[in-house]
Amino acid sequence: MVKISEIESLYKSHSENLEATPPAHVWEQLETSLNVAQKQKKFLLFWQIASAAVVAALVIVGGHYFMNETSTSHTLVDSTSSYSTEKDADSSLQHKSTPATELQEKSVSNESIYNENTADVMYTAMAVAGINDMETADKQNPRPVQENIPLLKHRPEQKFFATPKTEVRKLIAHSNIDTWKDRFNVNQSMPAESGNRAPLKVQVGGTLSPTYSFRHTSGPQNSVMATASNGSFDERAMMAAGGGLHVNVEMRKNWSVESGLRFARLGQDVHTPVRSERVYALNSDQASYANLSIKSLSLNNTMGEIKQHQPPTRSESDNAYFGASPGTMLVDFRTDNQQTSGQIEQMIDYIEVPVTLRYYLINRDMKLSLAAGVSTNWLIGNNAYVIENSNRQNIGETAGISSMSWSSHAGVAFSLPLYGSFSLRLEPRVNYFLSDINENYPGRFRPYSFGIFSGIQYTFGE
Amino acid sequence: MFDTDKIIELCRKGDRSAQKELYERFSPKLFAVCLRYSKNRMEAEDYLHEGFMKIFAKIDQFKQQGPLEAWMRRIMVNTILEAFRKNSRMPTTDETRIPADLADEENEENDLHEHTDINEVLQLIEELPEKYRIVLNLYVLEDFSHEEIARQLGISVGTSKSNLSRARQWLKKRLGKEKKDKITQLW
Incomplete structure (x- = not known):
């Protein structure tokens, strides 16, 4: 007699050595999947590098802006007057040979130029202003001058690095230049402040939009129709949503460059007939019936063929099947057919990295700009859903979708000031793919989308 | 290579x-x-x-x-x-309907022939209802404990045990029947 445990041991020892050669196409599919996974890994790496680059760029741009901002109060006059201070100071100092030379010598050799001899510092200022013969007067009565220049206080942290020229700049920076001009009739041949490089303006913001997405098709359509098991289908546009973050840098007057990261969902709705088949089988063993429900619909269209996650499954009454003995006689068989309409949603999701050139037609508080550019689109999602009787089921993905594609975009943006540096941006924009999205069907399916992207942005550098 | x-x-x-x-x-x-x-x-x-x-x-x-x-x-x-x-293909069995005599069946001798053909066993296991076959395979071939099976399949330990018992009962019944059919054919 044999125990069931011995049967199980027999089953185990036999199974351990059991082999079954899989069909060749399994490796081919596996290789394709490995290629896709490898590309996605590269994309992930690119994504990390791109994110780091964007952050670094923001830090640099922000740092540059804030450095400009903080140094403006000290260097605004300083920089504008540098032409005259250096040139005029030099020439004036040469004309006024004795005091200027003395001053230079003092300033280089004497560390305590500020606190020990304020009048000498004043000479420099006077020399810059082109004043002659002030030496005696100022030496005799230095106090009032010192009172008029209250910022000329002891600054020990700067004295080691102080040179006559920088001191001149500081003097002028901390003085009322208009008063100097009026009082001393200084010839201000220096460039006007407005002629300097404008402060860098950077807009950072986010926009969102509902998007209308469809496709341009080309190439042989008949082959698609022939492979569709149910003969015909109707492809329609899809409504989705998109949006993202942008960084816009105004490079020159009326021109700016913009980049960022956007999410874009594209695809189509496919209306296709669904053939429902119901099979009833009655067996004699347990006087029960099996009930098979089979539904079939076309999974091939212009966008590509939908690859299912799982092979087609059937619903069945397992009591009838599992309870029946092998070889049970079939005593009755009946089939019902009916045709209904089903809907397939094919969606592909991208992360888009755009580079946009923008030209401002109006560049005041309210802005109006034209924009155009190209984007790299990195595939992050690929799903196909079947919608039937209000039930939505994810059935798989469209096969052969490229992990990276190129697209172009163009738009018109309106920007309205809101509060402070915040503004509202509204931009109708079209997006058209330049490269094939399906590697299996080159040129057959090129998506395009349209959206009115609106959002808030903040301007640095105003 | x-x-x-x-x-x-x-x-x-x-x-x-x-x-x-x-x-x-x-x-x-x-x-x-x-x-x-x-x-x-x-x-x-x-x-x-x-x-x-x-x-x-x-x-x-x-x-x-x-x-x-x-x-x-x-x-x-x-x-x-x-x-x-x-895919929600968890093997479930109503534990309340488990026959009491299934618990000790591992030690129960079966009236199986000494020289049971492995092909018959394989054939029958293949015909096992899925919910029984999965548990039997995990228990016998993968050496999973009932606790592990329950955790992996998201079922209770009791369900795992009852499915294994039913699988064994099902196999014994079929193996016995196969043997009787062979004897009938010899007649």
Whole structure:
């Protein structure tokens, strides 16, 4: 007699050595999947590098802006007057040979130029202003001058690095230049402040939009129709949503460059007939019936063929099947057919990295700009859903979708000031793919989308 | 032709030829595993595909402390069980209807012939209802405990035990019947 445990041991020892050669196409599919996974890994790496680059760029741009901002109060006059201070100071100092030379010598050799001899510092200022013969007067009565220049206080942290020229700049920076001009009739041949490089303006913001997405098709359509098991289908546009973050840098007057990261969902709705088949089988063993429900619909269209996650499954009454003995006689068989309409949603999701050139037609508080550019689109999602009787089921993905594609975009943006540096941006924009999205069907399916992207942005550098 | 260590090393670097070599060496055994848990060959092919994707993705985690085949087999089985969980193909049985005499059946002798044909056993196991076959395979072939089966399939320990008992009862009944049919044929 044999125990069931011995049967199980027999089953185990036999199974351990059991082999079954899989069909060749399994490796081919596996290789394709490995290629896709490898590309996605590269994309992930690119994504990390791109994110780091964007952050670094923001830090640099922000740092540059804030450095400009903080140094403006000290260097605004300083920089504008540098032409005259250096040139005029030099020439004036040469004309006024004795005091200027003395001053230079003092300033280089004497560390305590500020606190020990304020009048000498004043000479420099006077020399810059082109004043002659002030030496005696100022030496005799230095106090009032010192009172008029209250910022000329002891600054020990700067004295080691102080040179006559920088001191001149500081003097002028901390003085009322208009008063100097009026009082001393200084010839201000220096460039006007407005002629300097404008402060860098950077807009950072986010926009969102509902998007209308469809496709341009080309190439042989008949082959698609022939492979569709149910003969015909109707492809329609899809409504989705998109949006993202942008960084816009105004490079020159009326021109700016913009980049960022956007999410874009594209695809189509496919209306296709669904053939429902119901099979009833009655067996004699347990006087029960099996009930098979089979539904079939076309999974091939212009966008590509939908690859299912799982092979087609059937619903069945397992009591009838599992309870029946092998070889049970079939005593009755009946089939019902009916045709209904089903809907397939094919969606592909991208992360888009755009580079946009923008030209401002109006560049005041309210802005109006034209924009155009190209984007790299990195595939992050690929799903196909079947919608039937209000039930939505994810059935798989469209096969052969490229992990990276190129697209172009163009738009018109309106920007309205809101509060402070915040503004509202509204931009109708079209997006058209330049490269094939399906590697299996080159040129057959090129998506395009349209959206009115609106959002808030903040301007640095105003 | 590389040795296994070299293949693993190259697979870690994503070398496609090494991955193919690994696949060709182990896919026959792993496909047999997949077939045991599948309704049909197509489903088994999908499991094999998914399983190997995971094997290649996780090859870095293989510490070479045990046989590679056992590690790969474990990943393959986990992949299959994950698919069961996703598709709600959990084996369920109403525990309240378990016959009382099923508990001690492991020690119960069966009136099976001494020379039971393995092909008959395999045939019958293949015909087992899925919910019984999965638990039987995990318990017998993968050496899973009932606690582990329950955790992996998201069922109770009681359900696991009852499904195993029913599988054994089902097998005994069929094996006995096969034997009687053979005797009838001899007459």
